[in-house]
Amino acid sequence: xxxxxxxxxxxxxxxxxxxxxxxxxxxxxxxxxxxxxxxxxxxxxxxxxxxxxxxxxxxxxxxxxxxxxxxxxxxxxxxxxxxxxxxxxxxxxxxxxxxxxxxxxxxxxxxxxxxxxxxxxxxxxxxxxxxxxxxxxxxxxxxxxxxxxxxxxxxxxxxxxxxxxxxxxxxxxxxxxxxxxxxxxxxxxxxxxxxxxxxxxxxxxxxxxxxxxxxxxxxxxxxxxxxxxxxxxxxxxxxxxxxxxxxxxxxxxxxxxxxxxxxxxxxxxxxxxxxxxxxxxxxxxxxxxxxxxxxxxxxxxxxxxxxxxxxxxxxxxxxxxxxxxxxxxxxxxxxxxxxxxxxxxxxx
Numbered sequence: 001x002x003x004x005x006x007x008x009x010x011x012x013x014x015x016x017x018x019x020x021x022x023x024x025x026x027x028x029x030x031x032x033x034x035x036x037x038x039x040x041x042x043x044x045x046x047x048x049x050x051x052x053x054x055x056x057x058x059x060x061x062x063x064x065x066x067x068x069x070x071x072x073x074x075x076x077x078x079x080x081x082x083x084x085x086x087x088x089x090x091x092x093x094x095x096x097x098x099x100x101x102x103x104x105x106x107x108x109x110x111x112x113x114x115x116x117x118x119x120x121x122x123x124x125x126x127x128x129x130x131x132x133x134x135x136x137x138x139x140x141x142x143x144x145x146x147x148x149x150x151x152x153x154x155x156x157x158x159x160x161x162x163x164x165x166x167x168x169x170x171x172x173x174x175x176x177x178x179x180x181x182x183x184x185x186x187x188x189x190x191x192x193x194x195x196x197x198x199x200x201x202x203x204x205x206x207x208x209x210x211x212x213x214x215x216x217x218x219x220x221x222x223x224x225x226x227x228x229x230x231x232x233x234x235x236x237x238x239x240x241x242x243x244x245x246x247x248x249x250x251x252x253x254x255x256x257x258x259x260x261x262x263x264x265x266x267x268x269x270x271x272x273x274x275x276x277x278x279x280x281x282x283x284x285x286x287x288x289x290x291x292x293x294x295x296x297x298x299x300x301x302x303x304x305x306x307x308x309x310x311x312x313x314x315x316x317x318x319x320x321x322x323x324x325x326x327x328x329x330x331x332x333x334x335x336x337x338x339x340x341x342x343x344x345x346x347x348x
């Protein structure tokens with residue numbers, strides 16, 4: 001009898017704990033943006049302030065930080081929420097087609113233009129257009145976009161009729177546009193037109209307090225889709241997730257959790273050993289895997305960050321800060337991986 005009572009109390013406690021965790025997650029969701037850390041709260045405050053206006057917003061931040069979710073939140077809380085939010089990935093479109101994609105074209109404007117086409121700016125009329133990866137636009141397209149922002153008008157490709165547009169613009173990029181301007185790759189006047197209200201999406205390293213809530217959120221979402229029941233998270237797994245540097249940010253965390261849920265065969269969520277690179281712990285000495293494949297991935301990741309920082313390791317804008325590890329640890333890693341950091345200093 002005592003055993004049955006203890007078992008029942010244990011199940012009740014687990015159920016109440018699960019409900020409590022669900023409640024915490026739900027309280028921490030803001031327009032699909034999950035978390036309650038100080039850095040995230042400053043972003044949410046900025047969204048609340050700019051959403052009711054028609055001001056152009058420039059969202060910056062590393063890849064995988066949820067810049068598109070910020071754009072969605074701004075649109076849904078704006079007076080234009082009843083109209084379309086039209087999304088354009090500027091990096092995914094060939095240079096020769098992006099003008100047609102944004103502004104449309106007339107029949108016969110070029111080979112293959114068999115009929116008139118409405119562009120994204122016309123589709124977004126009275127609504128919002130989200131220009132993702134705006135830093136990838138060619139110089140010619142930068143001029144065209146500048147005109148739309150300044151004059152609120154454009155012509156379709158192959159046409160001569162001026163079309164007026166009433167569109168709220170939200171742009172996003174993982175590039176440092178100030179550096180792009182200084183290097184002559186991005187127009188100064190366009191940068192200032194876009195940068196009316198800047199919002200910087202925090203990296204996951206800067207909001208590590210949100211990781212437990214994000215883990216709960218993703219487990220719940222993926223387990224629900226897959227028809228699995230997961231009621232607990234292994235403590236060692238959660239510790240590992242919180243100590244990992246997350247160079248791919250929330251997108252990488254989401255993928256890791258999805259993989260873990262797929263492999264889960266019990267009500268306790270745990271990651272298999274080796275899922276996360278060992279050296280990602282910011283308090284650990286660098287440890288390079290004996291696997292050449294893993295070593296190559298590590299080397300590619302470090303080189304990519306060094307390329308972005310032009311070989312700078314230390315300091316707030318250095319590679320170590322971006323990777324979330326001490327500069328001394330990164331220096332050791334560079335030595336072990338036989339990376340010549342000096343070659344990145346002359347890159348433009």
